[in-house]
Amino acid sequence: IDSAIKNALLMKTSCLESVLYSQRGNPKCTSINVAPSYSAQSGELVGIELKLSTGTPADDMTDFCNVGLDGTLALNTDQSTTANPxxxxxxxxxxxxxxxxxxxxxxxxxxxxxxxxxxxxxxxxxxxxxxxxxxxxxxxxxxxxxxxxxxxxxxxxxxxxxxxxxxxxxxxxxxxxxxxxxxxxxxxxxxxxxxxxxxxxxxxxxxxxxxxxxxxxxxxxxxxxxxxxxxxxxxxxxxxxxxxxxxxxxxxxxxxxxxxxxGMLDVEQHAHYGDALNGDAHVVVPGKLVAFRGPQDLACGDFSDAGGRREFSAGYYAGVLAELGVTDVVRLPPPRG
CATH class of the missing domain: 3.90.190.10 (Protein tyrosine phosphatase superfamily)
Incomplete structure (x- = not known):
């Protein structure tokens, strides 16, 4: 603890200066409490906490500075969480x-x-x-x-x-x-x-x-x-x-x-077909497995926009899967449409 306190005092008050920087001309800090800060996991000392309380209840604000054992600093305005270097x-x-x-x-x-x-x-x-x-x-x-x-x-x-x-x-x-x-x-x-x-x-x-x-x-x-x-x-x-x-x-x-x-992924192609407007199809295992949304039996055209989403026909997916080199399709859910 002595070495940590010494380290804190050698910071040439920069910690306090940074906290009070925005208060120039109207200082609000009226009390300072110094306490050691310990790791919740190991219980080891990790720093010294300086708690600066404001002068008026209306401000309802406390600033925290944490001086770590390695000399790094942290500023935190949340009282419920220990600051980190x-x-x-x-x-x-x-x-x-x-x-x-x-x-x-x-x-x-x-x-x-x-x-x-x-x-x-x-x-x-x-x-x-x-x-x-x-x-x-x-x-x-x-x-x-x-x-x-x-x-x-x-x-x-x-x-x-x-x-x-x-x-x-x-x-x-x-x-x-x-x-x-x-x-x-x-x-x-x-x-x-x-x-x-x-x-x-x-x-x-x-x-x-x-x-x-x-x-x-x-x-x-x-x-x-x-x-x-x-x-x-x-x-x-x-x-x-x-x-x-x-x-x-x-x-x-x-x-x-x-x-x-x-690597083995075509990122631009992945982004294009991964878009819900272009098929919602994704390469899961490069060169081996593609996952995509089940097609709908549409009256006409490759896709239909209804109910806030875009549905695609089997014919549309046939072209996409051919481009991705797919040779076999396994249907998991029951037929749709």
């Missing part, structure tokens, strides 16, 4: 030092070199130090029922391309992936960052999971089946990352060099 001092104070209105805790955490993840912070203007990264198209999942992910391989590819572009276009900046509010949005953002680490950086699923241990299990949510009923199983982030790692190992999918294909 995050970015170095300058970046952390610029990103997190702002008043926000949200139900969840605010954080920004560097998970790999020059790449951070943040949630519940206001959109900030990109500078020569860091970039606000909000890849809406790649992070959007089109649900069937109450499902919310995981993202398709085409979405993963789009995310990797966008993040590569950010990192190469702004080599002196840290890129901050700003997740939307909610556990599901954070889960999808974490999944995409983990997918980047596995496919682009070629890390293993275990190492990726370790880089997100600071989040805690309650911060994310297991993926579920495409229904509105109570799910009887959950697909965890670790499950998905292990699948990607295995797919990379056997050559099904990999992050390509310029102009090359993503």
């Amino acid at each position: 995050v970015l170095e001092d300058s970046t952390r104070s610029e990103i997190l030092n702002q008043e926000i209105a949200c139900s969840g805790r605010s954080f920004a955490h560097e998970v790999m070199d020059r790449v951070c993840i943040a949630q519940n912070i206001k959109p900030f203007k990109s500078t020569n130090k860091f970039r606000c990264f909000r890849p809406a198209s790649a992070c959007t999942y089109h649900a069937f029922c109450d499902d919310f992910g995981p993202m398709s391989i085409s979405s993963i590819a789009a995310f990797i391309k966008q993040l590569d572009h950010e990192l190469s276009s702004f080599p002196s900046c840290k890129v901050v992936l700003c997740a939307e509010q909610g556990r599901r949005a954070l889960t999808n953002a974490v999944f995409l960052l983990g997918a980047y680490m596995i496919l682009r950086m070629e890390l293993g699923a275990e190492e990726v999971a370790r880089r997100f241990e600071w989040l805690g299990a309650s911060s994310v949510e297991a993926f579920r089946d495409a229904s509105f009923s109570t799910p009887d199983f959950g697909l965890t982030l670790h499950d998905c990352w292990r699948g990607l790692e295995r797919g990379r190992a056997i050559g099904w999918v990999r992050a390509p060099s310029e102009g090359e294909q993503w």
